Amino acid sequence: MQNFPTSLLTGYRSFMTGRYVDERDRYRHLAEQGQKPQTMVVACCDSRAAPETIFDCGPGELFVLRNVANMVPPYEPDGQYHSTSAALEFAVQSLKVEDIIIMGHGRCGGIRAALDPNAEPLAPGDFIGKWMNLVRPAAEQIQNASVLTDTERQTAMERISIRNSIENLRTFPYVRALEEEGKLKIHGAWFDISNGELWIMDPESLDFRRLDP
Numbered sequence: 001m002q003n004f005p006t007s008l009l010t011g012y013r014s015f016m017t018g019r020y021v022d023e024r025d026r027y028r029h030l031a032e033q034g035q036k037p038q039t040m041v042v043a044c045c046d047s048r049a050a051p052e053t054i055f056d057c058g059p060g061e062l063f064v065l066r067n068v069a070n071m072v073p074p075y076e077p078d079g080q081y082h083s084t085s086a087a088l089e090f091a092v093q094s095l096k097v098e099d100i101i102i103m104g105h106g107r108c109g110g111i112r113a114a115l116d117p118n119a120e121p122l123a124p125g126d127f128i129g130k131w132m133n134l135v136r137p138a139a140e141q142i143q144n145a146s147v148l149t150d151t152e153r154q155t156a157m158e159r160i161s162i163r164n165s166i167e168n169l170r171t172f173p174y175v176r177a178l179e180e181e182g183k184l185k186i187h188g189a190w191f192d193i194s195n196g197e198l199w200i201m202d203p204e205s206l207d208f209r210r211l212d213p
């Protein structure tokens with residue numbers, strides 16, 4: 001207890017006397033009945049892009065998966081450790097979520113690392129370089145687009161990565177089947193941490209459009 005971060009202890013006490021009191025019945029209901037979230041969100045680990053905060057959701061509403069740069073790998077049942085695919089399988093097969101949102105964000109360190117493997121704060125390390133290989137082909141094309149500024153490259157890559165993850169999502173046989181049956185919808189979104197703007201991907205044009213607050 002002594003070493004537990006003080007700010008979190010304070011936060012927990014505030015939660016128990018505030019929000020938990022308001023939502024106590026909901027927690028009890030969810031404990032007894034189990035969770036039945038309608039939506040899965042794949043978001044980045046970045047501390048500034050928490051889906052529950054951005055979408056103002058309470059307990060039981062969102063099934064959230066967070067990883068570096070909010071990416072979904074392709075379907076690869078090869079016996080390796082696939083934490084993202086495991087969470088996806090659980091959400092789709094067991095919870096039967098009806099919507100999956102891939103939510104990227106501005107100033108993403110993972111995406112920066114894909115564009116510049118030596119960039120701070122994310123160095124390739126033992127795992128990140130390999131993980132970011134998921135978007136390597138697109139990153140190389142963007143790196144070579146000399147007409148773009150660094151900021152434009154970064155934003156473009158963040159959005160291309162979302163589209164790439166959506167393509168990978170569709171390599172999971174049950175995802176594709178449920179989507180074709182109209183039982184599962186897949187969405188792309190991009191959150192601008194600097195001003196709170198949320199941009200939604202148009203399913204036809206694949207362009208991102210700012211949502212009117």
Ligand SMILES: [Zn+2]
Binds near residue numbers: 068111
């Ligand atoms: Zn990020």
